[in-house]
Amino acid sequence: MTVETAAADTLLGALDRFRTAPADVARYDTDTPTAARALRAAPEQVARLASAGLPHVVDSARGPLFDYDDLMNVGMFCGTGQTVPELGLRFLMRFAAAPRASWFAPRDWEIGVHPSRTAGGEAAEDRAAGDGGRKVTVRVPDLSAPGVELLEGGPFDRPLHDSGYTAAIRLTGAAHTVRDPRIHEAWSEVVDALAARRVVYQTVPEPLRADHHRAWELGIADCVVASRLLADRLRAAGLEATARRGYLLGLFGSDHAWCDVVEDGVHKSLDPVFAFVATVGDERGVAESPEFAAACLGSRFNRLLPCRTDSAEPLVYFDGEPAPYWAMVGVGARPRRSS
């Protein structure tokens, strides 16, 4: 089933389940045909969203223009289990249901970071045609991070790389636990707020991610917001902590953020959003997994490729500005062929 075949008002149910982007950070630049493609919906369904109150501006030539992050949240919260955002979360989190040993064993990946330059995706000829006038820069893998080994590609000697890249990388996970009560306290504050729905886990626009305390106070968070907030709490408690950002590898590569804390000289990963999703499960089809949720407090997974950032800054830029959410559709990942 696709959303096209669902009832005409299917998408409307999402509107009271998330918070739309504040007007001062929203970018109303996505037209109805693009929104319909992104949501796999009919244009009439998108029009009904506008009528029902989804914020937009009306352009005399292009008609209603929406914020892309709002549209992704419509897709995530509409409850069909069939939209791209819902399915993406379900498929990427399926590794949590795999045997525990598979989370940590060394794994070789082929990664292609070739950000899309159009909101509707792009055909190969568009990619070959060049940057479409945009200067694209991307963050490179952090080869100094524990468990990250470059097998092919590079060099990655600067944090930002012009255009895209391909690389083969070995990721090795590690099972760790955490003993420091200060870490447990900060962790519980963040994860419990998400699990109790005091803070809604949803897509957050990049400008609001940069102001993560405001996002949290507004009652919304995604992986970047939660990880930056957790890192702040840990540093305030006297610990060495950093918000990290990179790619969750699986069926494709997805922008993801987590937190790194140093305990007893060992770098340990804290992933509050994975823990939240695995704790409560998800109506979109992600299974509950207490074992995986527990592993998110300290362990490093062989699916997370950290990139070179100082505090979970964006991974892709167009002309020096953070690229829109849709640029990520061009990030590919697959297990490396053994040939």
Next chain:
Amino acid sequence: MTAVRSLTDVRALIRGSLDHPILLDRLGDDDDFAGAGIGSGELIRIALSLEDELGRPLEDEELLGLTTVRAVARLAGTEAS
């Protein structure tokens, strides 16, 4: 549910998942999806279509193997050798 019977049928399944179906015409059976410009949203729809065909969820390792037309056909149990 209609059983997938051949690589041709698998290509039809994939075509229905693409925003730009023309990509498939240039894609060999062993060419990598991502390298050909097939994006994450399209991969998600290919995986969903395959789950619909199989009538069951794909396991993690199966999802990771969805990289070529032939790989999809293998998973569908229809590889023509």
